[in-house]
Amino acid sequence: MTLQEMLDQAATGTVHVQEGWGQGRATYGGLVAGLMHSALRARLPTPAPLRSITVNFVGPVTPGDAAADVQILRSGKSATQGLVTLRQGESVVAAALAAFGAPRESAIRVSSSMAMPQLPEPMTIDPLPYISGATPDFFQHVEMRLADGGVPYSDTTTSHMTGWMRFREAPPTFDERHFVSLADSWPPAVIQMLATPAPGSSMTWTLELVDEVAAEPDTHWAYAVHTDHAAEGYAHTDARIWHPDGRLVAISRQTVSVFG
Template identity: 40%
Template sequence: MKDFKTLLSSVRATENNNEYTVDIEETWLQGRTAFGGLSAAVIVKAMLNQLPYDRRLRSLAVMFVGPVAAGEHRIVLRELRAGGSVTHIQGEIICNGEVGATVSAAFGKDRPSSTSLASPIMPQVAQPETFDAFPFIEGITPTFTQHFDMRLCSGSLPFSQADSADFSMWLRFKEKGELDVPALIAIADVPPMPGLNMIKHPGVGSSLSWYLEFPSQSVNTQMSDWWFYDYRSQAAGNGYFNNYATIWDSNGQAVMFSRQVATVFEK
């Protein structure tokens, strides 16, 4: 079983300009596809190889187009523009000749500014160890979740037919190592989507699109550090959920804002 760092090291440049390969391992799947955070992370990993050191990821927009199965796939990049402060890049992961996911990302330098607004304050919550861990149940729990430690703080578990889609949780990688941008992207997409907790088994949910913003530099430095998630659904109907989240590091700093359009199939 490959850990995240080992899988990420399989992102390698080819002889073709702006093209890479990646080897997806089966323990990182969610059903028949790699979980969305991983697909986005490997594309951004390729992007980082082509950027100046002073340009930090500010935002990314992901479209989940088709399945990204286990095996070797191509990553193709296209630089849209490299300005004085911001670089825009698009990337695709190509699986058996078809697009699996696309990423549009903006990387920008820090700029001098006289304006500053405080980020949202993290809710008061007990420490992770006071909550029960999500169990990994082979054949029932998504395969990739065995790589993470999740603790539900509020709200309901998936398929519990709850009255509300909203929930909060603590989450971290089970592996150790230095945190980097691809790991940050991956961990942002680990929790079950809001809405799965409102339907009954064997319903299915998946992301259609995902937007992620990075308002500040994380002070977390290790993959084993905890993250706190506040996930909410803004609207739902006709098989789609419009969800959003704020993600704080263990020091209470808001590090990521997330928006998601998700599909739900009730059986």
Template identity: 40%
Template sequence: MAIDQLLKQVQTQSTVQIPAGWGQGRATFGGLLSSLMLSRLTAVLGDLMHDRVLRSATISFIGAVAPGEVELSTEIFRSGKSVTQASAKLMQNGEVLALLLANFGSARVSAIDIPATSTAPEYQAPDEAIKFAYIPGVMPEFIQQVDLRWAQGAMPFSGTAQPDFGGWMRWNDDFSSMSITHLLGLIDAWPPSVLPMLKGPGNASTLSWNIEFLSHSFNKSSKDWWQYQVTTDYAHSGYAHAVAHIWDDEKNLVAISRQVTTVFA
């Protein structure tokens, strides 16, 4: 089952079956789990969403989610004149395995207006970039769900002296309207920023993820491309700290993503 259908399911029900094909090692792809939690939360918020949009979210991956049934629950902590703070949690077999804390805000009049200081990189076109092809038994299963094109930096496990990379991304699913919920999961499809430094396969997983959205009205479909560029700020003692910027295909900065990754190598 593809991403768009899964996100639509949780808009009307609190349980969903995680299908095969979304694996990430022994766990389910965290980007899918994040999108499911956000989709459920926005559906529950309902009318509260008419004048406010997702400004930021923090996601914690607590335990491995297996294929099969998961339950989603939500809680609204406070909803004021312009800001709503709420959470969604994902449970399996009675355990909380993922948690999303979200902040929604409406636009307000302000004398402060600063344009984005991070500019989109000049990548080669997606058709000219290196396609991150799925290799069974080597790459995570969920890679079959996304189209990643490497345009900058070294590939994972290439033993380079430098981390960091960038490229183009989109879902392989076919749907007409790209929402922030779709984009949230897509952003997490890239591997941890330090994996190019490893000389061979090694495990790494996201511990916590904070993401901020600067743009909300995309007018994009699943066929449109998004640019991604990640930079490692620090890595030591088995933890890596990285920040990524995401632009649309018109070079508009749409999101800033920060992750803490555990590295088992």
């Protein structure tokens, strides 16, 4: 089953999570978020752009059937907020709270204070490889080209990364559902500081969309992440994502648990 088929199926409230999207013992978090977003978007009383989604990864999502329970918390003239929980069997494995809002007139406009970094052209950088049994399974679906920072478990002193990302196989179209599914693809920025592999995973992830993300399916998106703080087995990271034309389109924040 392709990514597109899973996203379309999730909109019905039930979905079969396909094998091959693993990240350790769990399914890749971006896919989990994308499925929940698709389920929630399908239930909106009035279509509106996604403004923010916060995902809590409660337990490992495994390949197999899952059910998305959607609750519209409030729907006003321009904004709608909803909650979706993803269940496998009797267990809640993930939950997401999202806000959608139609554009409205406003006298306030503040440009982003963080410009898109100067990056080499995407095709001049080799993508992080997919190596069966050595890298996460979902690397076979997502292409990341690292421009600055270290690869996981390289014992570096840096805790930032910049680069480009896109799907290895472009979907038929590219909209919010695909962007949410892609945006979480980069490894936690701090695991490059480890010398040997150790478990690590996102606990919470908040993605805020600030501009249009519908694009050509094979678009390379620029990414930059830095670590605000890390101690006692937890790291807090802050990232930005840009369209290649230089527009800031998203802000991504994570709390990550690291066992190492």
